[in-house]
Amino acid sequence: MSFPLLTATAALPALGAVATAAVPAARRTAAKWLALVVSLATLALAVIVLVRFDPDGARYQLTESHAWIKDFGVRYELGVDGIAVALIALTAVLIPFIILAGWHDADPLETGSRRWRPTQGFFALILAVEAMVVISFEATDVFVFYIFFEAMLIPMYFLIGGFGDRAHEHGEETAATQRSYAAVKFLLYNLVGGLIMLAAVIGLYVVAGNFSLTEIAEARANGSLHMATSTERWLFLGFFFAFAVKAPLWPLHTWLPNAMQESTAPVAVLITAVVDKVGTFAMLRFCLQLFPEASKWATPVILVLALISIVYGALLAVGQRDIKRLVAYASISHFGFIIMGIFAMTSQGQSGATLYMVNHGISTAALMLVAGFLISRRGSRLIADYGGVQKVAPVLAGTFLIGGLATLSLPGLAPFVSEFLVLVGTFTRYPVIGIIATFGIVLAALYTLVLYQRTMTGPVKPEVSAMPDLRVRELVVVAPLIVLLIFLGVYPKPVTDIVNPAVKQTMSDVQKKDPKPEVEAAK
Secondary structure, eight states, X not given: OOOOHHHHHHHHHHHHHHHHHTSOTTOHXXXXXXXXXXXXXXXXXXXXXXXXXXXXXXXXXXXXXXXXEGGGTEEXXXXXXXXXXXXXXXXXXXXXHHHHHTTTTTSOSSTTOOSSOOHHHHHHHHHHHHHHHHHHHHBOBHHHXXXXXXXXXXXHHHHHHHXXXXXXXXXXXHHHXXXXXXXXXXXXXXXXXXXXXXXXXXXXXXXXXXXBHHHHHHHHHHTSSOOOHHHHHHHHHHHHHHHHHHTTOTTSOTHHHHHHHHBOHHHHHIIIIIITHHHHHHIIIIIHHHOHHHHHHHHHHHHHHHHHHHHHHHHHHHTOSBHHHHHHHHHHHHHHHHHHHHHTTSHHHHHHHHHHHHHHHHHHHHHHHHHHHHHHHHTOOBGGGOOOHHHHOHHHHHHHHHHHHHHTTOTTSHHHHHHHHHHHHHHTTOHHHHHHHTHHXXXXXXXXXXXXXXXXXXXXXXXXXXOOOOOHHHHHHHHHHHHHHHHHHXXXXXXXXXXXXXXXXXXXXXXXXXXXXXXXXOO
């Protein structure tokens, strides 16, 4: 029996979460170091998964399959394709930086303070989220996926509501109320989506007789499983609704700005760079593979919703007064690009969407974590409270600028390649949608450069005149992310080589081919 590598990659952070939570309250530093070591060990396992995965091999590799609930056809089935491998690697890379960035976020405000939950609980919850996200990327049994897709809401609820941002202009009591509101809104939106998906999961079992993604997809491909058109469409809508809430897609997005605003910067990164990727990943893995005809049927409406997300999110980002809400609305716009790329039904679009998931995770982490360091120094999230920071903290301002330029997809930085592929892939099949979507790029340049101008340039405000520059721990967090942004911006081939074969198989699932160019290239 081979070593269960995929199980180990998810089980290690889960066990680490239990061990971290068990550390005595007086040993807060020990809990932090334990969580960091576990996250690095998980990264090592993710690297092994990456090395052992063969992009030209079978669709799902490193598979595991064990009987679980025989009476209901539930099996513990895991397997990874190129898209899952890329997102597992992204998750494993980001978690150590999230832990380092939040090193002091759960410390008591003063000795003996009871206003914050135990420090070890904060880091244990982060590891628990990592475990559930990783196994969601690995699961090839629909029921197993559903369990962890929903279970990750619980630790996220406590991270938002129990360990929220301390920088609040209206005092601690109001802050606690707003944190609770944001956490409950996050939970309710995602629970409603999950309950609708549960009905669809049950319906899928009634139709197919099991929950195995591979078996159902194979049966559909060879004609041994037939779904009525109306049945397939209803099941698709049940799955897609849950994923659209998680993604988040307009108009199901409204929980995200509140959640990111009230969270600490590391938790905000965990939400948008890690957890939300499960929604867009699941659209590729489950919606397109299980319900190909319904996916094509719904494509026009989904593309319009994605386009609204792109323009609406960018427009609202331009008018924000709060730094975190600005990044949240920018992320809504970026997720619109990802979903547009998925449902453009072209290989360039889907490759770009998958690459966008990775690049958006890195760029948002860089920008939001530097913003968190900035906010912790000033004690305010309001853009108007800053000015002239680049004169007193040039390294902080420089890294903030690079993160912002990556967000607006500047050529030479990682998101540019993925956004370009999404637009090209969309334009070849839906030119009007592709043209309108380019306005999102213009608006991104506007909100990013205005944010930098108002916070970093101009006269030095008295409140920031003594602001320290980035410390060693903070540089250790930011510098690798900047390096990744530049490296993948110049040389994205390592990621595209992994994801492209999986994208081709997804295109085959929906029986779509790339449109032929109107003008043939000269031979």
